[in-house]
Amino acid sequence: MKTISCMNIDPEILYKFGAENKSYNQDEIIYREGDHAAFYYQIIKGKIKLNSYNEEGKEFIHNIIGEKQSFGDSLLFIEKFYVMNAICLTATEMIRLPKNNFLELLQNNPQISLEMNACLSQRLYFKAIMLQNMSSQNPAVRLEGLLNYLKSYHDGDCEQCFPVELTRQQIANLTGLRVETVIRTLKKMEKEGKLKIKDRKILY
DNA sequence: TCATTAAATGAAG
Protein backbone atom coordinates (compact mmCIF):
# COMPACT_ATOMS: atom_id res chain seq x y z
CA MET A 1 0.00 0.00 0.00
CA LYS A 2 1.45 3.27 -1.10
CA THR A 3 0.66 6.15 1.13
CA ILE A 4 0.29 9.63 -0.16
CA SER A 5 3.05 11.86 1.09
CA CYS A 6 1.02 14.48 2.71
CA MET A 7 1.96 17.11 1.71
CA ASN A 8 5.35 17.28 0.11
CA ILE A 9 5.97 19.93 -2.50
CA ASP A 10 9.25 20.20 -4.34
CA PRO A 11 11.25 22.84 -2.42
CA GLU A 12 12.36 24.41 -5.69
CA ILE A 13 8.79 25.27 -6.52
CA LEU A 14 8.19 26.60 -3.05
CA TYR A 15 11.19 28.87 -3.30
CA LYS A 16 10.06 30.06 -6.70
CA PHE A 17 6.91 31.34 -5.07
CA GLY A 18 8.74 33.12 -2.31
CA ALA A 19 9.18 30.53 0.39
CA GLU A 20 11.93 30.95 2.92
CA ASN A 21 13.76 28.61 5.23
CA LYS A 22 13.23 28.94 8.91
CA SER A 23 14.79 27.08 11.77
CA TYR A 24 13.47 26.57 15.26
CA ASN A 25 14.96 25.30 18.47
CA GLN A 26 13.59 22.44 20.46
CA ASP A 27 10.42 23.39 22.36
CA GLU A 28 10.06 26.56 20.35
CA ILE A 29 6.51 27.51 19.49
CA ILE A 30 5.78 27.92 15.80
CA TYR A 31 2.30 29.22 16.31
CA ARG A 32 -0.31 29.27 19.01
CA GLU A 33 -3.92 28.49 19.34
CA GLY A 34 -5.82 31.58 18.30
CA ASP A 35 -3.21 32.87 15.88
CA HIS A 36 -4.31 33.70 12.40
CA ALA A 37 -3.31 31.06 9.84
CA ALA A 38 -0.82 32.78 7.59
CA PHE A 39 1.68 30.23 6.31
CA TYR A 40 2.13 26.90 4.68
CA TYR A 41 4.84 24.96 6.53
CA GLN A 42 6.84 22.04 5.24
CA ILE A 43 9.37 20.27 7.43
CA ILE A 44 12.86 19.63 6.08
CA LYS A 45 14.31 18.19 9.20
CA GLY A 46 12.97 17.59 12.67
CA LYS A 47 9.65 16.89 14.31
CA ILE A 48 6.84 18.99 15.64
CA LYS A 49 3.63 18.36 17.49
CA LEU A 50 0.20 19.89 17.30
CA ASN A 51 -1.35 20.09 20.71
CA SER A 52 -3.82 21.80 22.97
CA TYR A 53 -4.62 21.70 26.65
CA ASN A 54 -7.87 20.78 28.26
CA GLU A 55 -9.50 22.65 31.10
CA GLU A 56 -7.45 20.70 33.64
CA GLY A 57 -4.26 21.67 31.91
CA LYS A 58 -3.64 18.20 30.57
CA GLU A 59 -1.99 18.12 27.21
CA PHE A 60 -3.63 16.48 24.25
CA ILE A 61 -1.47 15.88 21.20
CA HIS A 62 -3.45 15.99 17.99
CA ASN A 63 -0.67 14.91 15.73
CA ILE A 64 3.06 14.60 15.41
CA ILE A 65 4.55 15.63 12.11
CA GLY A 66 7.93 14.73 10.71
CA GLU A 67 10.13 15.29 7.70
CA LYS A 68 8.69 16.04 4.30
CA GLN A 69 5.30 16.68 5.75
CA SER A 70 3.34 19.84 5.95
CA PHE A 71 1.10 21.37 8.54
CA GLY A 72 -0.89 24.51 9.13
CA ASP A 73 -2.26 24.21 5.64
CA SER A 74 -5.77 23.03 6.30
CA LEU A 75 -6.82 26.50 7.38
CA LEU A 76 -5.27 28.36 4.49
CA PHE A 77 -8.38 28.08 2.41
CA ILE A 78 -10.63 29.78 4.87
CA GLU A 79 -10.40 32.71 7.25
CA LYS A 80 -10.05 30.97 10.57
CA PHE A 81 -7.76 30.83 13.54
CA TYR A 82 -5.64 27.95 14.66
CA VAL A 83 -7.30 25.67 17.14
CA MET A 84 -4.03 24.19 18.36
CA ASN A 85 -0.43 25.01 19.04
CA ALA A 86 2.48 23.90 16.90
CA ILE A 87 5.55 23.17 18.99
CA CYS A 88 8.94 21.72 18.04
CA LEU A 89 9.79 18.37 19.54
CA THR A 90 13.32 18.62 18.22
CA ALA A 91 15.32 21.36 16.59
CA THR A 92 13.51 21.81 13.32
CA GLU A 93 14.31 23.12 9.88
CA MET A 94 11.44 24.05 7.66
CA ILE A 95 10.23 25.92 4.64
CA ARG A 96 7.60 28.57 5.12
CA LEU A 97 5.40 30.00 2.41
CA PRO A 98 2.96 32.88 3.00
CA LYS A 99 -0.67 32.02 2.50
CA ASN A 100 -1.29 34.13 -0.58
CA ASN A 101 1.82 32.85 -2.28
CA PHE A 102 0.72 29.34 -1.50
CA LEU A 103 -2.68 29.89 -3.05
CA GLU A 104 -1.01 31.37 -6.08
CA LEU A 105 1.25 28.33 -6.32
CA LEU A 106 -1.78 26.07 -6.35
CA GLN A 107 -3.44 28.12 -9.05
CA ASN A 108 -0.40 27.79 -11.23
CA ASN A 109 0.14 24.11 -10.54
CA PRO A 110 -3.07 22.15 -10.98
CA GLN A 111 -1.40 18.86 -10.29
CA ILE A 112 -0.14 20.05 -6.92
CA SER A 113 -3.54 21.45 -6.23
CA LEU A 114 -5.01 18.04 -6.85
CA GLU A 115 -2.48 16.46 -4.54
CA MET A 116 -3.48 18.97 -1.93
CA ASN A 117 -7.04 17.79 -2.25
CA ALA A 118 -5.94 14.21 -1.87
CA CYS A 119 -3.90 15.21 1.13
CA LEU A 120 -6.74 16.98 2.89
CA SER A 121 -9.01 14.13 1.99
CA GLN A 122 -6.67 11.63 3.53
CA ARG A 123 -6.38 13.61 6.71
CA LEU A 124 -10.13 13.73 6.96
CA TYR A 125 -10.28 10.00 6.44
CA PHE A 126 -7.82 9.25 9.21
CA LYS A 127 -9.40 11.77 11.53
CA ALA A 128 -12.61 9.80 11.18
CA ILE A 129 -10.84 6.51 11.85
CA MET A 130 -9.04 7.95 14.83
CA LEU A 131 -12.19 9.48 16.20
CA GLN A 132 -13.87 6.10 16.21
CA ASN A 133 -10.98 4.34 17.84
CA MET A 134 -10.29 7.06 20.36
CA SER A 135 -13.87 7.05 21.53
CA SER A 136 -13.49 3.45 22.60
CA GLN A 137 -13.32 2.71 26.28
CA ASN A 138 -10.89 -0.11 25.63
CA PRO A 139 -7.29 1.14 25.81
CA ALA A 140 -6.04 -1.56 23.47
CA VAL A 141 -8.41 -0.30 20.79
CA ARG A 142 -7.19 3.25 21.19
CA LEU A 143 -3.59 2.16 21.04
CA GLU A 144 -4.17 0.01 18.00
CA GLY A 145 -5.98 2.84 16.31
CA LEU A 146 -3.06 5.15 16.86
CA LEU A 147 -0.50 2.56 15.81
CA ASN A 148 -2.37 1.75 12.63
CA TYR A 149 -2.54 5.42 11.85
CA LEU A 150 1.16 5.95 12.42
CA LYS A 151 2.06 2.89 10.46
CA SER A 152 -0.04 3.82 7.47
CA TYR A 153 1.50 7.24 7.49
CA HIS A 154 4.97 5.82 7.47
CA ASP A 155 5.75 4.01 4.27
CA GLY A 156 7.55 0.72 4.16
CA ASP A 157 5.64 -2.29 5.33
CA CYS A 158 6.68 -5.44 7.05
CA GLU A 159 5.09 -7.27 9.91
CA GLN A 160 5.97 -5.83 13.29
CA CYS A 161 9.02 -3.91 12.23
CA PHE A 162 7.61 -0.44 12.10
CA PRO A 163 9.38 1.40 14.91
CA VAL A 164 7.22 3.81 16.86
CA GLU A 165 9.35 6.83 17.52
CA LEU A 166 7.32 8.11 20.39
CA THR A 167 7.77 8.07 24.11
CA ARG A 168 5.08 6.37 26.10
CA GLN A 169 4.15 9.74 27.49
CA GLN A 170 3.57 11.07 24.00
CA ILE A 171 1.47 8.04 23.15
CA ALA A 172 -0.53 8.71 26.28
CA ASN A 173 -1.09 12.31 25.25
CA LEU A 174 -2.17 11.20 21.79
CA THR A 175 -4.70 8.70 23.06
CA GLY A 176 -5.93 10.50 26.15
CA LEU A 177 -4.74 7.66 28.35
CA ARG A 178 -2.36 7.69 31.30
CA VAL A 179 1.25 6.68 30.86
CA GLU A 180 0.89 3.74 33.19
CA THR A 181 -2.10 2.50 31.27
CA VAL A 182 -0.20 2.84 28.02
CA ILE A 183 2.74 0.89 29.41
CA ARG A 184 0.57 -1.86 30.82
CA THR A 185 -1.61 -2.17 27.77
CA LEU A 186 1.38 -2.27 25.44
CA LYS A 187 2.81 -5.13 27.44
CA LYS A 188 -0.46 -6.97 27.29
CA MET A 189 -0.57 -6.48 23.55
CA GLU A 190 2.95 -7.78 23.29
CA LYS A 191 1.91 -10.96 25.07
CA GLU A 192 -0.96 -11.30 22.67
CA GLY A 193 1.46 -11.03 19.78
CA LYS A 194 0.00 -7.81 18.43
CA LEU A 195 3.33 -6.04 18.59
CA LYS A 196 6.89 -6.46 19.70
CA ILE A 197 8.96 -4.53 22.16
CA LYS A 198 12.67 -4.58 21.71
CA ASP A 199 14.90 -2.53 24.00
CA ARG A 200 11.82 -0.55 24.93
CA LYS A 201 11.20 0.29 21.30
CA ILE A 202 7.78 -0.55 20.05
CA LEU A 203 7.71 -2.48 16.81
CA TYR A 204 4.35 -2.69 15.17
C1' DT B 1 29.86 9.57 39.09
C1' DC B 2 25.79 12.58 39.62
C1' DA B 3 21.58 14.36 37.77
C1' DT B 4 17.80 14.15 34.73
C1' DT B 5 14.27 11.74 32.12
C1' DA B 6 11.77 7.69 30.56
C1' DA B 7 9.98 3.28 31.66
C1' DA B 8 8.08 -0.11 34.67
C1' DT B 9 5.63 -1.89 38.92
C1' DG B 10 2.86 -2.32 42.88
C1' DA B 11 -0.97 -0.85 45.69
C1' DA B 12 -5.27 1.36 46.26
C1' DG B 13 -9.58 3.58 44.61
Next chain:
DNA sequence: CTTCATTTAATGA
Protein backbone atom coordinates in the same frame (compact mmCIF):
# COMPACT_ATOMS: atom_id res chain seq x y z
C1' DC C 1 -9.18 3.15 34.17
C1' DT C 2 -6.67 6.63 37.31
C1' DT C 3 -3.61 8.28 41.01
C1' DC C 4 0.33 8.01 43.90
C1' DA C 5 4.68 6.22 45.31
C1' DT C 6 8.74 3.86 44.29
C1' DT C 7 12.15 1.48 41.59
C1' DT C 8 14.87 0.49 37.58
C1' DA C 9 17.03 1.70 33.23
C1' DA C 10 19.02 4.80 30.05
C1' DT C 11 21.26 9.19 28.73
C1' DG C 12 24.22 12.80 29.08
C1' DA C 13 27.36 16.28 31.42
